[in-house]
Amino acid sequence: MSEFLELEARDGVRMTWNVIPGTKQDAASCVVPVSAIYTPLNPNPAIPVLPYAPLRCRICRSILNPFSVADFGSKMWLCPFCFQRNHFPQQYSAISQSNLPTELYPECCTVEYMATAETGPVSPPVFLFVVVTCMIEEEIGYLKSALAQAVELLPDQSLVGFITFGTYVQVHELGFGLLPKSHVFKGTKEIKKDQILEQMGFLTGKTKPTTGGRIMAFIGGPSTEGPGSIISKPLSDPIRSHKDLDKGSAPLYNKAVKFYEEIGNQLVHQGHVLDLFACALDQVGVAEMKVAVERTGGIVVLAESFGHSVFKDSLRRIFQSSDSDLGGLSFKSGYQVRNDDIRGRVGVALIEEKLVQHRLRWFGHIQCRPPEMRVHSGRLKCADNVKRGRGRPNLTREESAKRDLRDWNITKELGMDRVAYLRSTAPRMSKFKASLDLVLPWRSYQHHDGQMRLRSTTISRRWVAGSGSVQELITGFDQEAAAAVMARLVSFKMEAEVDFDPVRWLDRALISLCSKFGDYQKEAPSSFSLSPRLSIFPQFIFNLRRSQFIQVFNNSPDETAYFRMMLNRENVANAVVKIQPSLISYSFQSGPEPVLLDVSAIAGDRILLLDSYFTVVIFHGITIAQWRKAGYQNQEGHEMFAQLLQAPQEEADSIIKERFPVPRLVVCDQYGSQARFLLAKLNPSVTYDSDSPPPPGGDMIFTDDASFQVFMEHLQRLAVQ
Template identity: 30%
Template sequence: MQTQFEDYEDLTGLKYSFNVFPRNKEQEKKCTIPISCLYQPLKEKENPILIESYPIACFNCKSILNPFCILDSNYKSWSCSICSYRNQLPNVLNQLPIELDPSSLDVEYIIPPIQNNNQLSQLKPMIFTYVVDLAIEIDELDALRDSLINSIDYLPPNSMIMLITFGKHVNVYELGLNDHQSCYTFNGFKEYTKDEISKKLGINSNLNKGNITNRFVQQTNICEFTLTNIFESLKKDSFKILPYHRNERSTGCAINVAFNILSILYPKIGSRIMLFIGGPCTIGPGQIVETSFKNPLRSHHDLLKDSKVIKRFKNSNKFYEDIAEKVSINGHTVDIFIGCYDQIGLSEMECLVSKTGGVVVQSDSFTSAIFKQSFIKFLSVNEYGESQFGLNSTLEIKCKNVKVKGFIGHGSPLYLNNKDNNNKDKIKFSTEKTSKGNIGINGTNIFKLGSISNHSTYSIYFTLDENVIGDSSIIQFITSYQHPDGLQHIHVTTSQRMINLSNDSMDSVIDNFDQEGATVSIAKEAVYKVLNQSNAESLKFINKILIDFMSIFCKFRINDASSIIIPTNINLLPQFLYHLRRSNFIQIFNSSPDETSFYRHCFFMEDCFNSLTMIQPTLTSYELDKEPEPVLLDSTSIKPNRILFLDTFFHILIFHGSIIADWRRQKYQELPEYEYFKEFLELPRKEAADILVDRFPLPRFIDTEDGGSQARFLMSKLNPTTSYSNNQIQQLNDITNYQTNPNDATSGAVILTDDISLQMFMKFVYEAIVKTT
């Protein structure tokens, strides 16, 4: 059954938690886990169906023609699969539309350019705005400068560029000048309005009529020489820094200026604002800390207890939220590239990227491989020389027998403001709080996604209609976006899910349950609750949904925990949720607010496979004279004669057992007679190299050994079956056996943690299940 789910995901980009829907509201309530799906609109397909024309839409509900529509060839008409309205086929068609073919579940339309006065309309350009931090150390600036110069070669030929730098003040460069450099300077302490910026720069929206270029935004192939010269001449911010003080950095002002220029010149045209930052905002709007080192950067504890820090956090967050709202409506995207050991204020700024579909690359330095390789991968083009992402995208969901209950992912809700008689089609952004019973962003079926790529995944939650008609539900996903070629593309995925035929039995529903898809949907809802409620509420939610679900679908005798029988297709759910409870998405111990925001941002972006890797990392064992094999993410998997390979998505870790580490220190791998040992040591490194090809952002690579300081990254992820809180005498015996008999299954490392083990967790879960009535 799992293979069928994966094949359907490859075909459509959809992964449902329940592949057969409940019959009525009572059955839906019994399911406990919401009806939901993970959707990848641009998931790579083996044989994509491309149609160069406008889609054929229903006159009534605007859903697109699909294989589930009913055709009447005698009258050349079709009945809509969503609303059953009868529509006429266009007279220009000489044959049946390809959309009616049963295999056309996933179709992409390429909208031809509009022709006016015998001239084709101009293609929409891709605009890249570089916002560069100059308040960084000279070696950092040198490395960043080299990366920026190299990046020009990776930009599409039809792209356009704008350059802004900032330190104490903000500088906007004129790129239309070849004979000299010129820039306009803004005071970093002020928050400028659109009118003030327009007046100071001498620009307005009329400048864009008939000519897509201007003094500040130029085509890449025209301004490449000028831009390279400017990059080469960039110098560290020259304002004096007082002793024991941070650099004065006006990040908020720079973002505000960049967005407003784009909103004046290129509203509703896809563009990326790429922020390169090496420290916290210390002055002006969006400030997160004062310049004096007497005032430390806020921690999670400060954000819970310190009223002064909380007030500053809320003010900065509101400033960025207001910008994010406007950026989203205009179809622009903000990306943040970090090169700093310390925090830069990502927790306050994360809304800029999450609401616009942007990316975050977090590295310790602009000299690091994580930044350099991730940045190049971000800009890399496909075999046709096009960027690997779309811009200014919108997702609309149309349903039969169900309705959208919520949306979780990188995007913003759109509402049609029909109350405004002067502009009935005005689209309004909403920041409404989650209403009771709904999930994530709700109250609409239209969402602004901003930037969208092959990895972009969205979690959508549904609820049954009051009156279910027929034996199936139809759900259509319509994604419109600006393709890198400048044309508008519309990607349409239509899905049919059967409805449980029985009013009494739930066997069909649970037999078609996908525990992997359900785990990720539950996890995203749990993380969303952390962001909007609290850590404690999220843990209660996870516990309750697990116990309620297991009590419905497991067989057991009341008050007899040993009698529980778990169906095969839900047996992994408890351990997935156990690791979720311990993950960096829920727990904030030993993490800064910026780190936590980064982890959660990536989690909301990734597909099911990568999300499961984040929740429950994969662990592979390498032993001499044995094939590599996956092993339990457990402390008992650590043995002295093993190399363990851990993939957490954010980290790639190679852990050498004590015997292997000792041999490596004695450099046996350099001796000719131990060539096989050298090859053995290289095996996990080859595995790491294969993973790095597709992974974005680039994960941190760690090479460690038993007793090494960085072994903590492995220990923190393992199920502590052998922890110091267990029977210590037994552990001492295990450690003795561990040295004399490495293959002893009871061997394992002692984990210094107060966390309960998976075994103890399951004991509590079983006891709660059998007491549930």
């Protein structure tokens, strides 16, 4: 899959099918939806930044791209989307085959524009810290220390606000050093927005309505007052669990979700992001606040304490990364997709819809043909003639562009249904030799230095149809992207559909896929085989069935909401690590090497390094642990053992250094209590009822779950029927 990785590194795009099925029947039998996973702010320093405005088609407003056809003689270019011929402006008068503008180079599928009229004026970034004070003194001390470090790392031109809340809400004015001043509001009293604006003097012109802002909320406990409360005040009342939510016995849940949904709508309307830092041993309401965080594209960090490295290092990394043009925060951003048949999206986004001149506009500017369009606003099933959206209709392009907020490295999934488009435009598509051109976001965002920028990505994929297309579809299958899409899709269905059985749904999808693309003789399971392009996909599905995205047992609603939010916002590589963790072995016999995610990988003289994204585990075999406790690594003549202990620690440090949020590091020994962090992720090929015991120094897993070998036997038997 090296070619897919190269495309992702360059443009931030991975597609499940890089050869598109051209008929409705072919698309349906492929099981895995035709989808594109796009990272809008893909950190690629090679992306050119152009100091002028983009050149757009005068009909569909698509941006000049490498797939446009240029006529150097007449100084005109052909739009690959609406086939409109457009004149090059005067500044392109010197264009020729040997003197191409940057946008037409084949390797420049992604470009960025700055200092343009349509991106808007330079504005300073705004940070509003909202801090809970109902915590023990030790936790407040940890939080004060972390915030002091964060403020020191803010860009110099930043505007900073500070709010604390407990029983009362205090809005502090930071311009008074010796004589602190704050506005105080009673937490139990409902106050209208206009009252707040008038009391604080915002109506006199002290606010910046067009400036992007980030509201960073630091929560150390559950809300017990007001419409956003998730639990009553008596300590005897238990906090809601997954079972309570399933049975509908959590009376405050729906009310709180509706409250935070309204908050999210207001934030989007104002152009602000809500970032959530939830640090407590118990739940704080992440499941309820999820809608507001996702709707604004905010950051979420979940930790046990404000003194934990997961919180402290993650907060520090946010502002340290703002030194980079592509790795830092962005503000007041939205994206616009130009394509003739976008089916839907599973991820974090807010859709605005507007029918103007027979074109449907999302996020202010997405052109489509309404009779052929299926509109989905966060839902996968919707009648063809139903339009769903959030917020106010009939917005101008400038108003709509302000409504969708994004931050760094949020990844979107766009699902495409090509059928109606290909049928209706086949004669015109013939001149492009059956290719698919898709402009993925023209994405405007406010850089941390205040400069508005616009990024455009254009990709092209060919499509095939007919009986001989199966092998071509296989060559274009990206099994890692497919695993990420299926994980997002099943997680969404678990939240949106009543009585949905995720394991059964995944099993049926995998059986159908293997029946379609497998090589076998009917009713002969032993003859079954899969192409290398699909051979790892069943293993991804096996681990997805056992992952925290599907299995909610032993996880709180807050943890489940956090895991799914992080799945929706990460790129393919990170999503795959969450679904199927990586396992590396360290031993005297060989250097570091990947091993199967199986209990058979455990040995007494081996160190294992597990990366499951949220947790990094260094696992010492029993013999290694005994030598370490005896202090052999500190004795002369045992330098090799000291190096063996140090190698996985260095690799773990490098993983932690590159990841956000910072993962939890667990160092454990075989048969120790924390060994469960590793054992829970391993394939149970050896259990307590296995026919043969584990080898000396090995281990077993006490579970009744089926192993991957049994899973594959059932899959082969059902696929060939």
